[in-house]
Amino acid sequence: xxxxxxxxxxxxxxxxxxxxxxxxxxxxxxxxxxxxxxxxxxxxxxxxxxxxxxxxxxxxxxxxxxxxxxxxxxxxxxxxxxxxxxxxxxxxxxxxxxxxxxxxxxxxxxxxxxxxxxxxxxxxxxxxxxxxxxxxxxxxxxxxxxxxxxxxxxxxxxxxxxxxxxxxxxxxxxxxxxxxxxxxxxxxxxxxxxxxxxxxxxxxxxxxxxxxxxxxxxxxxxxxxxxxxxxxxxxxxxxxxxxxxxxxxxxxxxxxxxxxxxxxxxxxxxxxxxxxxxxxxxxxxxxxxxxxxxxxxxxxxxxxxxxxxxxxxxxxxxxxxxxxxxxxxxxxxxxxxxxxxxxxxxxxxxxxxxxxxxxxxxxxxxxxxx
Ligand SMILES: [Cu+2]
Numbered sequence: 001x002x003x004x005x006x007x008x009x010x011x012x013x014x015x016x017x018x019x020x021x022x023x024x025x026x027x028x029x030x031x032x033x034x035x036x037x038x039x040x041x042x043x044x045x046x047x048x049x050x051x052x053x054x055x056x057x058x059x060x061x062x063x064x065x066x067x068x069x070x071x072x073x074x075x076x077x078x079x080x081x082x083x084x085x086x087x088x089x090x091x092x093x094x095x096x097x098x099x100x101x102x103x104x105x106x107x108x109x110x111x112x113x114x115x116x117x118x119x120x121x122x123x124x125x126x127x128x129x130x131x132x133x134x135x136x137x138x139x140x141x142x143x144x145x146x147x148x149x150x151x152x153x154x155x156x157x158x159x160x161x162x163x164x165x166x167x168x169x170x171x172x173x174x175x176x177x178x179x180x181x182x183x184x185x186x187x188x189x190x191x192x193x194x195x196x197x198x199x200x201x202x203x204x205x206x207x208x209x210x211x212x213x214x215x216x217x218x219x220x221x222x223x224x225x226x227x228x229x230x231x232x233x234x235x236x237x238x239x240x241x242x243x244x245x246x247x248x249x250x251x252x253x254x255x256x257x258x259x260x261x262x263x264x265x266x267x268x269x270x271x272x273x274x275x276x277x278x279x280x281x282x283x284x285x286x287x288x289x290x291x292x293x294x295x296x297x298x299x300x301x302x303x304x305x306x307x308x309x310x311x312x313x314x315x316x317x318x319x320x321x322x323x324x325x326x327x328x329x330x331x332x333x334x335x336x337x338x339x340x341x342x343x344x345x346x347x348x349x350x351x352x353x354x355x356x357x358x359x360x361x362x363x364x365x366x367x368x369x370x
Contacts, residue, residue: 050125051123051127052127052224053127054121055128056097056118057097058096058097058117059095059096059132060132060133060135060136060140060209061096061136062092062137063091063093064089064090064092064251065090065092065208065276066089066255067084067088067271067273067277067281068085070281072279073279074280074281075279075359075361081279082357083259083267084267084268084270084359086258086268087255087256087269089250089251089253089255090245090249091248091251092115093136093204093207093208093209095117095118095142095209095210095211096117096118097118103133110284112282112283113237114239114273114274114282115210115239115275115277116210116211116276117195117209118211119213119214120195121213121214121228122177122181122214122215123215123217123218123221123227124178124182124216124218125178126176127175128174128175128176129172130142130172130175132162132173133169134165134166135167139164139199140164140199141155141199142155142196142198143155143156144175144193144213145193145194145333146181146191146193147178147181147193147213148175148177148181149173149174153175155173155197163198163199181193182216182217183217186319187217187335188229188294188335188336189217189220189229189230189232190215190229190232190235190335191296191335192212192213192214192237192298192334193213193214193333194210194212194298194333195210195211196211205241206243206245208276210239210241212296212298214235216228217229229294232294233288233291233292233293234287234291235293236293236294236295236296236364237275237296238274238295238296238309239298239299239300240274240309241298241301241305242270242271242272242302242304243271244270244301244302245271246265246266246269246270270304272350272355272358272359272360273359273360274348278360279359280363281362283362285362286367287364287365287367288369288370289343289366289367289369290339290341290369291366292338294335295316295335296333297309297326297333297336299329300330305328305330306327306329307329307352307360308326308327308352309326309350309351310325310350310351311346311348312324312346312347312348314338314340314341314342316337316338317336318334318336340366343366343368344366347361347362347363348361348362348364349361
C-alpha cells in the first residue's frame with residue numbers, strides 16, 4: 001500500500017520539465033513556464049490529494065479444495081454428509097494475495113474467508129492497482145464490479161489488454177473507487193463489490209476465482225493507511241454459492257466413495273457452500289458481545305442459487321429495515337449491520353429447505369468481551 005505515490009511520481013516528472021525549460025534561455029518564456037509549472041504542480045497535488053493508491057499483488061493458482069475438512073456434519077452429526085460427502089476434495093483455482101511483486105510471501109487470511117480471494121479495501125476517491133499474476137494453466141482475468149475502469153481494465157468480454165491474462169503472464173488492473181463506487185445515501189459507511197475471473201465467467205466462478213472489494217465512504221476510514229470503516233468493530237464476508245463440480249476433477253483421497261448412480265453423482269457434486277465449506281465446516285465467525293458487526297453478503301451461481309441468509313440469535317439492519325433473513329440472487333451484493341448482543345453459538349444458514357439438507361449452514365459465535 002502506498003500513499004500519494006502519484007504526487008511523487010508526477011512531481012519528479014514536473015521537475016524534469018522545469019529543468020528543460022530553464023535551459024531555454026528566454027526569461028519571459030521561463031517565467032511563464034514557471035507559472036505553468038506551479039499551476040500544474042498545484043493541480044496535480046489536488047488530484048493526488050483526493051485519494052490514495054491502494055496496491056495489491058494477487059496470483060491465480062491451482063489448488064485442491066476440501067469442502068468439509070473435518071469429514072463430518074458439524075451441525076447435525078447424526079445425519080452425516082449424505083451424498084455430498086462422497087467426494088469432498090476437488091481440483092480448483094483461487095486468488096492468492098502476496099505481500100509484494102516477488103509473489104513469495106502470502107498474506108494470511110482469517111479462516112472464515114474460506115475459498116474467497118483477498119478482500120481488497122479502498123476509500124472513496126482512491127485508485128486501486130491490482131498486479132495480477134496468472135500462475136494457473138489457462139487464461140484468466142479479474143473483472144471487478146462497481147469500480148470505474150476503461151476497456152483495458154474491464155478484465156472481461158474478450159476485449160482490452162486485461163481480458164485474458166495468459167498463463168505465466170502479468171497484468172496490472174487500474175480501477176477507480178470514485179463516488180459512484182462508494183456508499184449511497186441509504187448505504188452504511190462501507191459497501192461490498194464482487195470481483196471474479198471473466199474469461200469463461202461461469203466456469204471460473206465455479207473454479208473458485210472469486211473475491212470482494214470493500215469501499216468506505218470518504219471521511220469514514222479509520223486512518224489514511226487503514227481504509228476500513230471506523231464505525232464498526234468487526235466485519236465478515238460470506239458467499240452463498242452452490243459450486244457445480246460435475247465438470248471437475250475429484251482428487252483421489254481416502255474420503256472419496258463411489259457414487260452409486262449418475263443421478264447421485266450429479267447431486268453429490270453440487271456443493272451447497274458458504275465460503276466454500278459445507279455442514280458447519282466454515283469456522284471463525286466469532287465476535288465479542290456488543291461488537292458492532294458488518295456482514296458483507298454475496299450471492300452467485302445459477303437458477304438454483306436463490307439463497308436466504310439467516311442469523312439465529314440476532315437481527316440485522318438492511319438499508320434501514322430490520323430483519324434476520326437477507327435474500328440473495330446470483331450477483332447480489334448486500335451489506336448489513338448488527339450489534340451482537342446475546343452470547344451464544346448461533347446457527348447461520350440458508351433458509352431454503354433443500355439447501356439446509358444439502359449443508360448450506362454453519363455457526364457464528366458471540367463470546368464475552370475480553
Ligand atoms: Cu440457499
